[in-house]
Amino acid sequence: MTVRTRFAPSPTGFLHIGGARTALYNWLYAKKNGGSFVLRVEDTDAARSTDDSAKVILDGLKWLGLEWDEGPGVEGKFGPYFQSQRQDIYDAYLEKLQKADLVYEDEGATRFRVPDKDMVVHDRICGDVAVNLKTAGSKRFDEATKQEVEANPDIVIRRPDGSYIFHFVNVVDDIEMKISHVIRGEDHLSNTPKHLALFEAFGVAPPIYAHIPLNLNPSGTKMSKRDQGALIHEYVQSGFLGAAVNNYMALLGWSSGDDQEVFSPEELLEKFDLSGVNKANSKFDFKKCLWVNGEHIRSLSIPDLQTAAAPFLESAGIDADDPRLLGALELARERAQLLSEIPPVIEPVFSADISITDAAREKLTGHVDIAKVCSTLVQSLTEVSDWSVDAIKAGINNAAESMEVKMGKLMLPCRVAVTGATSGADLVPMMVLIGKETTLQRIENLPSLLGG
RNA sequence: GACCCGUUCGUCUAGCGGUCUAGGACUCCGCCCUUUCACGGCGGCAACACGGGUUCGAGUCCCGUACGGGUCGCCA
Numbered sequence: 001m002t003v004r005t006r007f008a009p010s011p012t013g014f015l016h017i018g019g020a021r022t023a024l025y026n027w028l029y030a031k032k033n034g035g036s037f038v039l040r041v042e043d044t045d046a047a048r049s050t051d052d053s054a055k056v057i058l059d060g061l062k063w064l065g066l067e068w069d070e071g072p073g074v075e076g077k078f079g080p081y082f083q084s085q086r087q088d089i090y091d092a093y094l095e096k097l098q099k100a101d102l103v104y105e106d107e108g109a110t111r112f113r114v115p116d117k118d119m120v121v122h123d124r125i126c127g128d129v130a131v132n133l134k135t136a137g138s139k140r141f142d143e144a145t146k147q148e149v150e151a152n153p154d155i156v157i158r159r160p161d162g163s164y165i166f167h168f169v170n171v172v173d174d175i176e177m178k179i180s181h182v183i184r185g186e187d188h189l190s191n192t193p194k195h196l197a198l199f200e201a202f203g204v205a206p207p208i209y210a211h212i213p214l215n216l217n218p219s220g221t222k223m224s225k226r227d228q229g230a231l232i233h234e235y236v237q238s239g240f241l242g243a244a245v246n247n248y249m250a251l252l253g254w255s256s257g258d259d260q261e262v263f264s265p266e267e268l269l270e271k272f273d274l275s276g277v278n279k280a281n282s283k284f285d286f287k288k289c290l291w292v293n294g295e296h297i298r299s300l301s302i303p304d305l306q307t308a309a310a311p312f313l314e315s316a317g318i319d320a321d322d323p324r325l326l327g328a329l330e331l332a333r334e335r336a337q338l339l340s341e342i343p344p345v346i347e348p349v350f351s352a353d354i355s356i357t358d359a360a361r362e363k364l365t366g367h368v369d370i371a372k373v374c375s376t377l378v379q380s381l382t383e384v385s386d387w388s389v390d391a392i393k394a395g396i397n398n399a400a401e402s403m404e405v406k407m408g409k410l411m412l413p414c415r416v417a418v419t420g421a422t423s424g425a426d427l428v429p430m431m432v433l434i435g436k437e438t439t440l441q442r443i444e445n446l447p448s449l450l451g452g
Numbered sequence: 453g454a455c456c457c458g459u460u461c462g463u464c465u466a467g468c469g470g471u472c473u474a475g476g477a478c479u480c481c482g483c484c485c486u487u488u489c490a491c492g493g494c495g496g497c498a499a500c501a502c503g504g505g506u507u508c509g510a511g512u513c514c515c516g517u518a519c520g521g522g523u524c525g526c527c528a
Binding site: 008009010012042044106107108109110111123126127129131135136137139140141142146147148151156157158159160161163165166167170185186187188189190191211213214216218220221222248251252253254255257258259260261262278279280281282283284285287288289290291292294298333334335336345393396397400406407408409410411412414415421422423424425426427428 | 453454455456457458459462463464465466475476477478479486487488489490491520521522523524525526527528
């Protein structure tokens with residue numbers, strides 16, 4: 001069987017984490033099985049679809065690396081891939097139903113006659129689920145009165161203006177695009193019997209279904225776009241790696257069976273399988289997502305890190321061609337969970353001036369004799385001719401000895417003098433990158449900076 | 453409200469009848485490493501929703517209850 005999966009977002013103007021995860025699972029399943037991943041934009045609701053709103057979703061998928069084999073911009077045999085352009089196809093399918101007398105007009109809309117029997121969903125994750133649409137649909141819950149009211153179980157498939165409804169186009173397109181596996185959120189499980197009825201009406205065998213559990217926010221309710229971590233473009237802006245976000249999304253509702261948590265894209269592809277998908281909903285944990293990102297950052301080579309961090313370095317005004325950049329990135333890589341954390345860490349290397357943070361100022365106040373520490377350090381470091389890690393360490397050590405204190409006593413003042421902060425990257429290598437002249441100058445300036 | 457799906461540490465999960473005094477990861481807290489921070493290493497806190505069955509034996513199977521989520525649109 002040729003595996004063909006699809007992601008069918010409606011253009012809402014943003015790519016939601018839930019949608020992205022659905023896309024990921026579909027992409028992984030298709031790629032793993034040598035199949036195709038199709039992207040189809042479900043923009044049948046003209047009122048909600050705008051020109052740009054699809055682009056955000058496409059950009060988000062590209063950033064995650066979930067490239068589609070067919071879809072917008074990648075024309076395949078089954079296009080067009082925007083539902084708004086497939087009206088003729090839908091009309092033809094409607095005609096089939098009309099000929100079979102399975103539809104009728106109702107106040108201008110078109111309804112599909114639902115069969116009075118159990119439709120059984122054979123779901124790869126949820127098992128068999130049987131629903132009789134006639135029975136189930138003949139009552140409706142009225143939110144306003146909190147009561148059940150009589151309803152028409154036959155489903156509307158076309159609006160009076162001629163545009164089609166989700167259930168209908170979804171099935172028609174899955175038939176036309178030869179979709180073999182439908183992997184989607186569990187919120188669609190209750191819709192599936194309707195889709196099965198349509199497949200049956202068209203005389204086509206339905207695809208294999210796999211309804212994946214939902215991702216909820218930490219409060220246990222549906223993730224809304226206001227929840228932290230809900231929107232993909234925010235991951236881009238805050239310095240996540242696409243591979244890391246994929247990794248974390250995969251982990252929400254799936255496990256490899258062993259204890260592995262961090263996966264390269266290749267490993268994910270190799271290990272992912274529907275059989276490892278959990279049945280229960282999961283809650284989003286931003287801290288773990290951060291941790292996964294940090295792991296991925298640490299696994300990057302320096303050139304790859306430079307590429308990934310480029311936008312953040314640029315907006316911080318750090319020159320991409322600066323010869324000290326690679327060394328600085330190496331120091332920052334060990335301690336960053338987000339790419340956006342890199343510039344602040346390495347900035348002391350590149351900026352002409354530093355400013356002392358309030359926390360640093362506070363920590364040094366009345367702590368040691370800063371003026372003496374600085375003058376001793378300057379004196380001792382001036383004598384360091386070979387400005388290397390070892391030599392600088394020896395220099396600091398000399399200063400410590402002459403003051404009869406432990407080397408650690410001098411490190412904090414030295415760090416604040418050189419970087420302005422109490423924490424940061426490995427200090428001595430930073431001093432190497434900053435250079436002897438600037439380093440000495442900064443240490444010399446510290447007392448006056450603190451005084452002012 | 454009806455129907456559907458689910459329920460193992462705070463969170464993500466392993467577990468597919470005995471190897472579970474329940475394993476891993478994140479978080480948090482200690483300790484070690486180290487010139488600081490981080491990384492790393494070591495350790496700690498912490499869970500089978502409840503009640504009935506089935507079975508020699510149940511976290512694992514069945515049934516109820518409770519709780520959570522989903523669906524019930526001329527949204528997708």
